[in-house]
Amino acid sequence: MLRTVWATSSSSRRLYLIDERCDFVEPVKLYLDHLALEKSPHTLENYCRHLARFFVFLEREQVDWLRVRPDELVHFIQWLRDRTRRSESYLSERTVNTIVAAVSSLYRYHIQRGTQLENPVLYEQISDRFSKFKRFLVHLGHGRTTRRSFKLKEPERRIKTVKDSDFAQFFSSTCGR
Numbered sequence: 762m763l764r765t766v767w768a769t770s771s772s773s774r775r776l777y778l779i780d781e782r783c784d785f786v787e788p789v790k791l792y793l794d795h796l797a798l799e800k801s802p803h804t805l806e807n808y809c810r811h812l813a814r815f816f817v818f819l820e821r822e823q824v825d826w827l828r829v830r831p832d833e834l835v836h837f838i839q840w841l842r843d844r845t846r847r848s849e850s851y852l853s854e855r856t857v858n859t860i861v862a863a864v865s866s867l868y869r870y871h872i873q874r875g876t877q878l879e880n881p882v883l884y885e886q887i888s889d890r891f892s893k894f895k896r897f898l899v900h901l902g903h904g905r906t907t908r909r910s911f912k913l914k915e916p917e918r919r920i921k922t923v924k925d926s927d928f929a930q931f932f933s934s935t936c937g938r
Contacts, residue, residue, distance in 0.1 A: 762781050763778060763779070763781075763813060763817050764779060765778055766779050773797075773802065775805060775806075776805065776806045777790055777793065778790070778809060778812060778816060788826060788867065789809065789812050789816065789867070791870075792808075792866075792870050792871070793805055793808065795870060807859075807863075808866075811859065811864070812867060814860060815837065815863075815864050815867075818840055818841075819833075822836070827878045828878075831881050831882075834861070834864070834881040837864075838857060838861065841857050842857060854915040868880040868881065868882065
């Protein structure tokens with residue numbers, strides 16, 4: 762049974778993931794310690810909670826984190842979106858995408874450290890050479906952009922507008938002074 766716990770040092774308080782023997786889940790601890798150099802405590806807490814969901818899923822499916830394949834990642838996304846299984850509130854598309862981004866970042870970190878594994882989060886190279894929209898410094902990318910393959914489509918956010926009557930009331934209250 763995995764769970765998150767707070768660890769306090771002389772200068773800070775941080776959330777970590779531990780196993781049933783109260784040992785740190787080593788890949789997550791190394792990654793969070795690395796992130797602590799550049800991220801805020803709130804961001805570290807979110808990353809830990811996102812990775813906890815992933816490792817709970819791996820424990821449930823009895824899959825080693827070093828052997829995760831894209832198929833299991835798809836199954837993980839389905840598991841996150843399953844409304845019947847969830848004791849917590851429903852996860853939006855944006856939240857699921859954020860969790861997958863945290864998982865991908867964990868794998869990229871360990872690959873950069875020299876761990877022999879493959880990132881289960883697939884990326885695809887897309888050509889933007891013929892696109893009318895040009896990214897800043899597009900010339901440095903040799904006309905290619907990398908995009909994550911596993912990404913849920915997020916609904917467009919509607920812009921909230923102020924009613925004319927509310928604006929008129931606001932405006933009249935500020936002009937009188």
